[in-house]
Structure formats: structure tokens, C-alpha cells
Amino acid sequence: MTSLVRLAADPELARRYRSNGWWRDTTFLDDVAEWARTRPDDPVLVNGRTGDGTVRVVSYREFDRLVRRIAGGLVDFGVRTGDVVAFQLPDWWETAALLLACVRVGAVAQPIVPQLRAREIERALARTGARVCVTVDSWAGYGHARALAEMAPRLPGLRQRVVYGDAEDTGAVDFHDCFVDRPDPDLSSLSPVDPDQPSMVLFTSGSTGEPKGVLHTCNTIYAGASGFMAAAVGGPGMDRAATTMRVSHIACPLWAVFGVLLTGGTGVFQDAADPGRMLDLMAQAGTTRLLTSAPTLAALVAAQRERPRELPSLHTVMAGGTTVPPGLVPTVRDTFGVPLRAVWGMTENVVGTAVRADDPPDWSAHSDGRPLPGLEVRVVTPDVEGTTGALQVRGASMCVGTITDDIERISTTGTGHGDWFDTGDLARADGRGGIRIEGRVADRVYDLNAEVMIPVRDVEEELQQHPGVKDVAIISRVDGAREHVCAVVVPGGEPPTLEELHDHLRAGGMTESYYPDRLELVDELPRDPLGKLRKHQLRATYDAGSPP
Structure with missing residues (x-):
């Protein structure tokens, strides 16, 4: 049986992180216990369930109780310190409680986004050797419990399947029987929680290639969450944090679970994408801050314009995960x-930069913000006169290890603690101590005829303003010995022609060598749950010569 033990941190770095307040000796469990003791009836989560239209308001007392009961169930399953507990559940408040329960027993939580299907689920579970997997019977028309039961014999590390819903159908253990409808457990025999012990493994989105497992501790997450809250929370008083991000990714827990535990506030999220209901939920909860992705934010704007809601407490709207169109x-x-x-971050560093309240009101059209406390960034240009280069980071919120193949081969080098971590992003300085993301290194497009690098993000943003373009991606397309600059466009009404796109770029004064010389029309672009374009899929598709 494979388990994860503490990954050694450089003692001097750990001391520096602690002395600056970026790391601490307590964990988020201590925060839960404090608020459950001092403000037990205050809401910690407001959870919308789109299936039946209900809204669940969860108090700190109730949340603390479920965390402890789930922890007791995991102990009954024989889960030990360092064991991996995987779960693939919708964005329910119980999912957040399961995340904290794993911390309580010293397990490593492995959230899996609900959109993944059998092939990717099995691969993720095999890589970590998960001992327990918790899933839902079915969600969005997919039979998760049956898929897990079918692959279980091929997963030697898996010892227990738990199903929320109809567990009997697949011979699994019922979620409510083992985690909810049980007496409060005695957890006094458990070892104290080590804030430097790996507590979560998250697989990257795979937007540029094969996903890898990223290991975080309570302290690396705390470094990101505390810095994020310093930039996002408007001041003392009510803090109601809404997000459309997934609980099974780092963004939602950081913003609406771990973040609100630091403030004694309330997280607000729902279990399925529905812009209108999300706005209703935000209005009901008295939302003060919102984190979302740019594509989802555009949908929220449209829903708000169609039927305006009163949101008098809202003071912060942040967008991350993908490019913010100016x-x-x-x-x-x-x-x-x-x-x-705008906010920029990646799974490896939790969150990196953010535009602040003291920046100009339109600054997100020009910048992705300044580094948050505890993180350093630098742009390494190819030559001394260059402006755009490789973005590198290091600091207290960086992960402590990565899994590229399986759990027996964990890499702890190049993680950004002391050394610099190459993000794979291209960026430039914004002139105010921050950065502007220009794209991914893997997404660079080079025009062989003009011998120039195409400013992909600039071209995409300009084409986005064309009335016939709903969404667009610029990629290189290999055709025999030639490499073309290809615009893959989702039409917004009457499909544009390549000539019309050229006319639009020409009217904007763009350099002619930047124009795409190929146009492909598609119904939608492949995006991950955070809204990031999966350009490697587009490149593979068109290099193969077949439509997406």
C-alpha cells in the first residue's frame, strides 16, 4: 500500500516563511474549530443545488460536525497518514467537508472534477494509488458509480468505494450511512495534523499537454489563501465569497472554503453552471466578492442585463483561469x-498575481496584477532588450512535489522553493510592478515566411471584437512542409470570411504579417472546466487534417 509521507522542506526557507507569516503552525481545522466555538450558528457555506432548486445554508457547527464524522468514517476504513482519498462529487457542501476531513486524518485528498470520464478517472486513481474513492451514483447523465465499479478490479490500491446516492446498485458503501448518519466519533487517538504534510494532490488541467499531479500542504495552500484574501477582502465585516469555480479544483476551495475560514466568512457556490440561478444565489447570500472565469463572467453579465438583481454588497469581481478580454x-x-x-495563478502555485483595488479601474485590460505576498515573479527575456519572456516564480505557495507518472516517482526538485519554477507562460512587465500574460510557450506561433513571432493573445483579442466572432483561438497548423497561422473561430451570427477578418485587423492597425492565413469554423472550442483553451487538442486535430 502506497502512502505519502512528509516531504522535507528546507529548514531555512521554512523558518523564513513562518517568520513572514506566510506559513503557520496551525491548520484550517483550527479555524473551523474556532468559528464553530465562537460563532456556531453563523453560515460557513451557502450551496445552491440546481437539480431541485434548493439552497442549503450550512452553519459552522454543522460543518464542523460533518468534517469530524467523515473523518471517523475514514478511520473506520483504515485510512492512515499519507493515504490518498479520492473523490469525484458535484460542488456540494459535503464535498468541501470531505476535503477538510481528509486533513483531519492526515490523508491526502485527491479531488477529481466531475467532467472526467472512465479513462481519465482510472488513470488518475492509478497514478496516486488511492485507497478510498467517493463518488456520486450519476451526474449530468453519466453513471459515475458504475464506471468506478467496473475499473475497481484493475486498481490494486483501491480498498473502498463510497457512493452518494444509490450505493446498493454497485455494491458500494452508502455515503450517508458511513459519513453522515453515525454518532460523533472519538478522534483523540489521531496524531496532531502536520501543516507541512502533503494534504492535497491536484492534477493540472492538461491545457498544454498531459496532466500531472501537484502536491500541496496546508501551509502552501495557506500562503496562497492568506495572500489572496489580503488582496480581495474589502475590510472588516461581512465576507460572502461567491465563485463559479469547481470545488474539485484549487480555485473554489481557495476562495470560498479555505479563504472564508480565515475570515470567518461564508462561501457561496452552486453545483452546476446556471448564470441566472448563480446571480439569484449571490443576491440571496449578500455576496461581497466574486471569483469566476472570463467566459463564465460574460454569461453572468448577459444574465444580469436580461434580469438585473440587486447586489448592493458586491465590491470585488475577479476573473482568472484564462485571458480577460479587454x-x-x-x-x-x-x-x-x-x-x-484580473488574477493569474496555476495549480503549482495556488495563486500568483492579482490586480489590486489601488490599481487604475481599467487596469485588468492591461495587466494580470502584482505578485501576492510570499511569491516572487520574474520575466526572463531572450536578450537584454527583450520585453516578453519566460515567466518564472518561487515562494511560499509553491507545491512541494509533482507526480508525472505514478506515486512511486515523486519529483521534489524545481518546485519553486528557493529555485525558480518555470511556469511555461510568456509574460511582460506591466509597468506597475506586475505582469501581463502573453500566452503559453507551447502556444507560440511563428510565421516562417515573415520570420516573426505572432503575438497570439493580441491577435485573438482583436479578432474577438469582430461582430461575427464569438470565440477564437490562434494556432499553428502544419500542412506538409509549411506552417500556417490558423484562426479557429466560433461564429457569433453570420460566419466571417478570412478576408473579413483581415479587413478587421487592418482597420485596427495590426501588422499584416500577424494576419492568419487559414480559417476554420467550429461550433465550440475545447476548454477545460476553468475555461482554459486546450490548444494542444486543436493543434493535434488540425495537424492530423481532420475537423474538431
Whole structure:
């Protein structure tokens, strides 16, 4: 049986992180216990369930109780320190409680996004050697419990299957029987929680290639969460944090679970994408801050314009996960009455940069913000006169290890603790101590005829303003010995022609060598749950010569 033990941190770095307040000797469990003791009836989560339209308001007392009961169930399953507990559940409040329960027993939580299907689920479970997997009977028309039961014989590390819903159908253990409808357990025999012990393994989105497992501790997550809250929380008083991000990714827990535990606030999220219901939920909860992705934010803007909701407490709207189109910045301000603030981060560093309240109101059209406390960034240009280069980071919120193949081969080098971690992003300085992301190294497009590098993000943002373009991606397309600059476009009405796109770029004054020389029309672009374009899929598809 494979388990994860503490990954050694450089003692001097750990001391520096602690002395600066970026790491601490307590964990998020201590935060839960404190609020459950001092403000037991205050809400910690407001969870919308789109299936039946209900809204579940969960108190700190109730949340603390479920965390402890789930921890007791995991102990009954024989889960030990360092064992991996995987779960693939919708964005329910119980999913957040399971995350904290894993911390309580010293297990490593492995959230799996609900959108993944059998092939990817089995691969993720095999890589970590998960001892327990918790899933739902079915969700969005897919039989998760049956898929897990079918692959279980091929997963030698898997000892227990737990199903929320109809567990009997697949011979699994019922979620409520083992985790909810049970007496409060005695957890006094458990060892104290080590904040430097790996507590979560998250697989990257795979937007540029094969996903890898990223290992975080309570302290690396705390470094990101505390820095994020310093940039996002408007001040003392009510803190109601809403997000459309997934509980099974780092963004939602950081913003609406771990983040609110630091403030004694309330997290607000729902279990399925529905912009109208999300706005209703935000209004009901008295939301003060919102984190979302740019594509989802555009949908929220449209829903708000169609039927305006009163959101008098909203003071912060942040967008991350993908590029913020410049045109969205004034639109958000006009719709919600607050500036849009861009944020950049990645699974490896939890969260990296953010536009702040003291930046100009439209700054997110030009920048992805300044580094958050505890993290350093630098742009390494190819030559001394260059402006765009490789973005590198290091600091207290960086992961402590990565899994590229299986759990027996964990890499702890190049993680950004002391050394610099190459993010794979291209960036430039924004002139105010921050950065502007220009794209991914793997997404660079080079025009062989003009011998110039195409500013992909700039071209995409300009084409996005064309009335016939709903969504667009610029990629290189190999055709025999030639490499073409290809615009893959989702039409917004009457499909544009390549000549019309050229006319639009010409009217904007763009350099002619940047124009795409191929146009492909598609119904939608492949994106991950955070809204990031999966350009490697597009490149593979068109290099193979077949439509997506």
C-alpha cells in the first residue's frame, strides 16, 4: 500500500516563511474549530443545488460536525497518514467537508472534477494509488458509480468505494450511512495534523499537454489563501465569497472554503453552471466578492442585463483561469458597478498575481496584477532588450512535489522553493510592478515566411471584437512542409470570411504579417472546466487534417 509521507522542506526557507507569516503552525481545522466555538450558528457555506432548486445554508457547527464524522468514517476504513482519498462529487457542501476531513486524518485528498470520464478517472486513481474513492451514483447523465465499479478490479490500491446516492446498485458503501448518519466519533487517538504534510494532490488541467499531479500542504495552500484574501477582502465585516469555480479544483476551495475560514466568512457556490440561478444565489447570500472565469463572467453579465438583481454588497469581481478580454473590463463595470480585477495563478502555485483595488479601474485590460505576498515573479527575456519572456516564480505557495507518472516517482526538485519554477507562460512587465500574460510557450506561433513571432493573445483579442466572432483561438497548423497561422473561430451570427477578418485587423492597425492565413469554423472550442483553451487538442486535430 502506497502512502505519502512528509516531504522535507528546507529548514531555512521554512523558518523564513513562518517568520513572514506566510506559513503557520496551525491548520484550517483550527479555524473551523474556532468559528464553530465562537460563532456556531453563523453560515460557513451557502450551496445552491440546481437539480431541485434548493439552497442549503450550512452553519459552522454543522460543518464542523460533518468534517469530524467523515473523518471517523475514514478511520473506520483504515485510512492512515499519507493515504490518498479520492473523490469525484458535484460542488456540494459535503464535498468541501470531505476535503477538510481528509486533513483531519492526515490523508491526502485527491479531488477529481466531475467532467472526467472512465479513462481519465482510472488513470488518475492509478497514478496516486488511492485507497478510498467517493463518488456520486450519476451526474449530468453519466453513471459515475458504475464506471468506478467496473475499473475497481484493475486498481490494486483501491480498498473502498463510497457512493452518494444509490450505493446498493454497485455494491458500494452508502455515503450517508458511513459519513453522515453515525454518532460523533472519538478522534483523540489521531496524531496532531502536520501543516507541512502533503494534504492535497491536484492534477493540472492538461491545457498544454498531459496532466500531472501537484502536491500541496496546508501551509502552501495557506500562503496562497492568506495572500489572496489580503488582496480581495474589502475590510472588516461581512465576507460572502461567491465563485463559479469547481470545488474539485484549487480555485473554489481557495476562495470560498479555505479563504472564508480565515475570515470567518461564508462561501457561496452552486453545483452546476446556471448564470441566472448563480446571480439569484449571490443576491440571496449578500455576496461581497466574486471569483469566476472570463467566459463564465460574460454569461453572468448577459444574465444580469436580461434580469438585473440587486447586489448592493458586491465590491470585488475577479476573473482568472484564462485571458480577460479587454472589452470585458468596461462591460463588468457598467453591469455590476465595480471594476473587474484580473488574477493569474496555476495549480503549482495556488495563486500568483492579482490586480489590486489601488490599481487604475481599467487596469485588468492591461495587466494580470502584482505578485501576492510570499511569491516572487520574474520575466526572463531572450536578450537584454527583450520585453516578453519566460515567466518564472518561487515562494511560499509553491507545491512541494509533482507526480508525472505514478506515486512511486515523486519529483521534489524545481518546485519553486528557493529555485525558480518555470511556469511555461510568456509574460511582460506591466509597468506597475506586475505582469501581463502573453500566452503559453507551447502556444507560440511563428510565421516562417515573415520570420516573426505572432503575438497570439493580441491577435485573438482583436479578432474577438469582430461582430461575427464569438470565440477564437490562434494556432499553428502544419500542412506538409509549411506552417500556417490558423484562426479557429466560433461564429457569433453570420460566419466571417478570412478576408473579413483581415479587413478587421487592418482597420485596427495590426501588422499584416500577424494576419492568419487559414480559417476554420467550429461550433465550440475545447476548454477545460476553468475555461482554459486546450490548444494542444486543436493543434493535434488540425495537424492530423481532420475537423474538431
